[in-house]
Amino acid sequence: MKKVLMGNHAAAIGVKLARTDVVSAYPITPQTQIIEMLNDLDESGEFGGRFIKVESEHSAMAACLGSATAGARSFTATSSQGLAYMHEMLHWVAGARLPIVMCDVNRAMGAPWILWTDQTDSLSQRDTGWMQFYCSSNQEILDSVLMAYRVAEEVLLPAMVVYDGFTLSHTYEPVDVPDQKLVDKFLPKLKNEYALRADKAEAFSALPSPKEYYRLRARMDHDMGRALKVFEEAGKTFEELFGRRYELIEPYRCEDADTILVVSGAPASTARVAVDQLRKEGCRAGLLKMRAFRPFPAQALRDFVRPGMRLAVVDRNYSQGHHGIFCEEMKSALYSLEKPPEVYGFIAGLGGGDITPELLSEIWRDTDEGRADAAAPNWMEDAR
Amino acid sequence: MTVKTSIPEPELLSAGHLACQGCGATLAMRYALKGLGKETVLVTPACCWTILAGPAPRLSVGVPLLHCPFATAAATASGLKAGLVAQGDEKTQVVVWAGDGGTFDIGLQALSGAADRNEDILYVCYDNEAYMNTGIQRSGGTPQKAWTMTTQGQKGSERPKKDIDSILEAHHIPYIATVTPGYPEDMVRKFKKARGIKGFRFIRVLSPCPPGWKHDSSATVDLSKLAVQTGSFALYEIENGDFRLNTKLAKRKPVGEYLSKQGRFRHLSEDDVKEMQATVDAAWEKYEKRG
Numbered sequence: 156m157k158k159v160l161m162g163n164h165a166a167a168i169g170v171k172l173a174r175t176d177v178v179s180a181y182p183i184t185p186q187t188q189i190i191e192m193l194n195d196l197d198e199s200g201e202f203g204g205r206f207i208k209v210e211s212e213h214s215a216m217a218a219c220l221g222s223a224t225a226g227a228r229s230f231t232a233t234s235s236q237g238l239a240y241m242h243e244m245l246h247w248v249a250g251a252r253l254p255i256v257m258c259d260v261n262r263a264m265g266a267p268w269i270l271w272t273d274q275t276d277s278l279s280q281r282d283t284g285w286m287q288f289y290c291s292s293n294q295e296i297l298d299s300v301l302m303a304y305r306v307a308e309e310v311l312l313p314a315m316v317v318y319d320g321f322t323l324s325h326t327y328e329p330v331d332v333p334d335q336k337l338v339d340k341f342l343p344k345l346k347n348e349y350a351l352r353a354d355k356a357e358a359f360s361a362l363p364s365p366k367e368y369y370r371l372r373a374r375m376d377h378d379m380g381r382a383l384k385v386f387e388e389a390g391k392t393f394e395e396l397f398g399r400r401y402e403l404i405e406p407y408r409c410e411d412a413d414t415i416l417v418v419s420g421a422p423a424s425t426a427r428v429a430v431d432q433l434r435k436e437g438c439r440a441g442l443l444k445m446r447a448f449r450p451f452p453a454q455a456l457r458d459f460v461r462p463g464m465r466l467a468v469v470d471r472n473y474s475q476g477h478h479g480i481f482c483e484e485m486k487s488a489l490y491s492l493e494k495p496p497e498v499y500g501f502i503a504g505l506g507g508g509d510i511t512p513e514l515l516s517e518i519w520r521d522t523d524e525g526r527a528d529a530a531a532p533n534w535m536e537d538a539r
Numbered sequence: 540m541t542v543k544t545s546i547p548e549p550e551l552l553s554a555g556h557l558a559c560q561g562c563g564a565t566l567a568m569r570y571a572l573k574g575l576g577k578e579t580v581l582v583t584p585a586c587c588w589t590i591l592a593g594p595a596p597r598l599s600v601g602v603p604l605l606h607c608p609f610a611t612a613a614a615t616a617s618g619l620k621a622g623l624v625a626q627g628d629e630k631t632q633v634v635v636w637a638g639d640g641g642t643f644d645i646g647l648q649a650l651s652g653a654a655d656r657n658e659d660i661l662y663v664c665y666d667n668e669a670y671m672n673t674g675i676q677r678s679g680g681t682p683q684k685a686w687t688m689t690t691q692g693q694k695g696s697e698r699p700k701k702d703i704d705s706i707l708e709a710h711h712i713p714y715i716a717t718v719t720p721g722y723p724e725d726m727v728r729k730f731k732k733a734r735g736i737k738g739f740r741f742i743r744v745l746s747p748c749p750p751g752w753k754h755d756s757s758a759t760v761d762l763s764k765l766a767v768q769t770g771s772f773a774l775y776e777i778e779n780g781d782f783r784l785n786t787k788l789a790k791r792k793p794v795g796e797y798l799s800k801q802g803r804f805r806h807l808s809e810d811d812v813k814e815m816q817a818t819v820d821a822a823w824e825k826y827e828k829r830g
Contacts, residue, residue, distance in 0.1 A: 176625035179618055205621040210652030214614030217607065217649065221582070221618025224605055227625040229618070247608055351603050353578055353623070353631040360606040361595040 160330045162323035163188035165293040166232065166258045166316070168330075169300030171196055171203075172338045173256075176227035176345075179207040179218035183237040184270055185320035186260040190232060204228075212237035216244035216255075223253035224359055226350025228304065230255070234320060235262035235276045242280065245313075249284025249375070251360050252349070254307035254314070256300060257285075261420065261471075262320040263506045271507020272320040274420065274472035278448070278480040280315070284375060286382055287448040289419040290318040293328040295401070298393065301333075302401055304342055305389045310378040311349070317448075319421040321507065337396050379450045386447065403452035405444040406459065408434060412441025414523040417468040419445040419481060422503075422510040426469075429515035440519055445481060453488035460489060464496035467522035469515065470532075471504040478532050499527040503535045511537060546727050547573045556599035558591045561756025563746035563763060564665045565591060566720035568636070571663060571744070572600065574730025579632045580623075582616040584646060585609040586638030587672045588665070610645045612637045613653035616660045632734055635662040639680030640670045642743075643701050647679075654710035654739045661733050661740045664703070667748040675751045679703070683818070684811055686803040687751075693806055699818070704743060708777055712739040715777040719745040721763025725774060725785060745772045753802020762800060769797040770819045773826055782830040794819050 160168070167189045170178065178197075180190040196202040205222075209215045212233050219229040233241060238259050248255055263273040277287060288303060290296045296318050303314035318324065351359060363371065386403060394400040405423075408430055409415055418426045423444040433440035443459065443466070445452075460466070470479025477483065482500030489495040501518045504510040514537045521527045551572035558565040564587055572579070581604040583589060589606060593599045607615040612635045620633040637646060642664035650662065669687045670676040677687040679701035690696040707715050714736045718726040726744070733740045747763055749756040766772035769792045774785040794816045798804040807815075 177618065177621045179614075179621075205625055207617055207621055208656070209614055209617070210655070211648060213610060214617075214649045214652055217611035217614035218618030218621070220607060220611070221605070221615040221620070222622030222625065223618075225619055225622025225626055225628075227622035229622070243608055244611070350626075351580065351605060351619070353580055353603065353628060356598060356601050356603055358592055358595065358598040358604045358606065361592060361598070361604075362589070363595045367595065 156332050157329055158332050159327050160293055161188065161325055161327050162293045162296050162318055163260065163325070164192050165297040165330050166300060167192035167196070168332055169297040170230050171201070172333065172335060173228065173301055173304050173342055174203065174339070174344070175230045176204045177207065177219070177222035177229045178204060178231065179209050179215045179222070179229070180231045181209055181212050181215050181233070181237065183212070183234045185262055185324045186232045186234040186258065188324070189258060212240045213244060216241045216248060219255045220244065220248050220251065220253065223248065223255050224251070224351045226345065226347040228345045230257065232258040232260065234260045235264055238276045238280060239264065242283070245280055245283035245285055249313055252311040252375070254304070254311055256303045256307055256314050256316065258300070258316045258318070260318060260320045260324045269506050272322055272471070273505045273507065274317070277315060277317045278472045281449065281480070284312060284379070285449060286312055286314040286379070288314065288316055288446055289448060290316065290323065291421055291423040291444060293323060293326070294330050294399070296323065297330055297332070298397070298399060298401065301338060301342055302386070302389055302393060306382055306385050308345055309385045310382045312375070312378060312382065317420070322421040333397050341393065341396050382450050383452060401446065403447040404455050404459065405446060407442040407444065409441035409443065412439050413463065414439070414465040414467065414519060415441040415443050416515060416519055417443045417445060417466050417481065417485065419448070420471065422469060422471065422515070425510060425512055426515050429512040429519065432512060433516055433519060438523065448481070448484070451484055451488060456485065456488050457492060460492070460496045462494035462496065465522050466496050466498045467501060467518050467527070468498060469501050469503055469510065469518060471510065473502055473505060482532070497529060499529055499533065501533045501535050503537070509537055545724050546570070549573070551577070551601035553599045553601070556591050557593060559750055559756070561749040561759040563720055563748060563759050564588065564667060566759070567665045567744040567746050568600065570720055570723045570726040571730050572602070574727040575632060575634065575734055577602065578630055579634055580605065580619065581634050581636045582607055582612055582619060583636045584612040584641040585672070586641050588636055588638070590672065609641055611649055612641055612646050613662060614649040616662070617653050617656065617658045620658060620660050633660045635660065637662070637664055638672070639664060639666040639668060640678045643679030643703050651710065654707060654712050654741070657712060657738045659737055659739070661742065663742045663744065665744045665746045667746045667751055669751050671748050671751040684804065684807060684815065686806060695806065707741045712741060713779055714740040716742045717745070717772065717774055718742060719763045719766060719772060719774070721760050721767065722774065729776065751803070753805070754800055758800060762797070765792070765797040765800065768792045769794045770823050771797050773822070775826065775830070784826055784830050791823070
């Protein structure tokens with residue numbers, strides 16, 4: 156059924172459709188409407204799960220640790236400072252191999268206080284062992300919640316569904332809300348054979364030896380790698396059931412393109428407009444949308460690129476003292492190629508500044524016409 | 540000679556745990572589990588019991604145990620209870636087993652949140668009055684004047700022990716109790732009783748710690764008893780706000796008898812002991828007024 160939904164409500168409906176057992180959450184702008192809607196659904200009896208209104212984000216993830224250990228499908232949502240506050244717990248639940256799903260509604264990090272979007276909050280959780288999937292539309296938000304559970308429960312790692320604060324979270328778009336029966340088919344009830352059972356005296360996360368710890372970490376990485384294939388397969392099944400296909404990376408008009416914009420999140424939708432406009436002007440422009448950040452789709456990228464190609468990576472995030480984070484990941488993934496493409500990094504829209512089609516065209520032209528610095532980040536403030 | 544007691548015989552604590560000799564927290568676990576019985580799940584944040592439970596894949600207790608980060612015990616237990624209920628298991632008793640650091644200090648926010656929500660869990664703090672697992676640093680549970688590695692001056696710990704029970708009482712929860720392993724029948728009775736109550740319950744166990752309190756490992760039970768007999772530690776219950784003292788002492792022994800057996804109070808002067816006696820007397824005046 157088609158509905159006009161804001162991104163946060165699309166997420167909440169996804170959580171309900173997934174028949175999530177336990178939600179534990181704490182309010183923070185711009186995520187709050189997810190939990191407000193789940194609260195309303197809970198109070199009206201439509202939700203069917205249990206909702207714990209905790210006193211902090213740290214406790215939100217701790218409660219998910221408890222519920223997921225018992226084998227319950229668990230969810231939380233947060234943004235920015237809330238995500239940073241959870242950081243310790245992100246490592247913990249990943250190490251505990253719990254398939255928790257969380258929405259992170261991107262919001263820049265303070266100080267100073269800032270409400271609007273950028274990706275530094277989610278990307279600075281890179282090494283926690285969470286999968287991260289970036290969304291470009293409200294439809295993709297709802298669908299990604301379902302995809303995230305499917306992949307997470309297969310590889311037993313937590314997954315973050317990430318989307319832009321306000322740009323998507325508070326913007327209304329038409330969304331096809333899938334039929335519950337089809338969702339149940341795609342996402343059967345979670346059966347975690349490693350779940351805690353009251354009649355089985357076992358310890359969870361007890362101290363291992365260094366050798367055992369090393370092996371556990373290696374196994375985690377193996378399963379993170381496996382998630383790439385699991386995601387692709389889940390994407391195929393999803394398409395069969397719902398008619399929409401999700402892949403790790405998504406090229407747009409790239410067949411004959413020499414210079415390609417590489418974008419994630421909502422600006423990837425804007426970039427289509429920019430590419431269409433550039434094409435009208437006779438430029439051989441293309442777009443590569445990045446959906447997965449962890450696991451990083453390195454092989455898919457190596458298969459995609461050609462020698463002589465120029466990639467203009469647009470980062471609405473920054474690792475101080477180095478570079479945009481997608482750009483760095485891209486460079487490291489392509490380094491092993493004999494003739495890697497040229498990679499240029501652009502920093503745009505930090506703290507929620509607009510990334511307009513005009514700005515994206517300018518980035519494309521700077522790259523295509525050789526004006527971009529390959530060795531350092533190119534700071535692109537939209538003067539309009 | 541066989542002595543009949545009200546303490547159940549089944550042991551849920553194995554002899555193969557990793558505690559120091561004379562560990563009060565181990566006796567506490569033994570009696571707590573006797574009171575609680577099976578269909579119990581423990582949630583343990585960073586504390587001595589992280590180690591005492593045993594390295595993977597071993598476990599020294601006969602019930603499941605979920606380890607969790609330091610600040611999170613009450614929140615993790617809230618989630619575990621919700622998760623078990625979601626799986627159709629309404630019976631299992633979820634029990635937090637945390638030290639004083641994880642309760643008085645770093646875990647206080649999560650504890651307050653869970654108590655405020657009146658989560659259906661039992662929170663147990665085994666209070667050995669300092670960060671013992673990291674090697675005896677002061678916590679909010681450390682008594683005034685006590686020596687620790689971070690209160691080494693002549694005055695010892697300058698601030699009075701935080702009144703955690705009153706903090707919990709301010710959350711309007713159905714049950715609060717204090718116990719100590721020198722009184723095992725009282726302990727077992729209170730754990731049994733707590734198990735039968737719905738909502739958030741809090742039990743604090745005074746747990747003598749030979750390396751931390753600097754006493755002989757054979758003196759643990761004596762000190763546990765002396766703490767009560769001198770009035771330094773009062774056994775009480777607060778049920779829905781109704782306060783009841785559990786031991787009627789005809790005459791309290793002098794506090795000095797309790798203090799002098801512990802190396803952590805070795806530096807105390809006669810005036811210090813008098814001052815501590817006055818503090819205990821004042822506390823008892825309040826207890827006796829209440830119940």
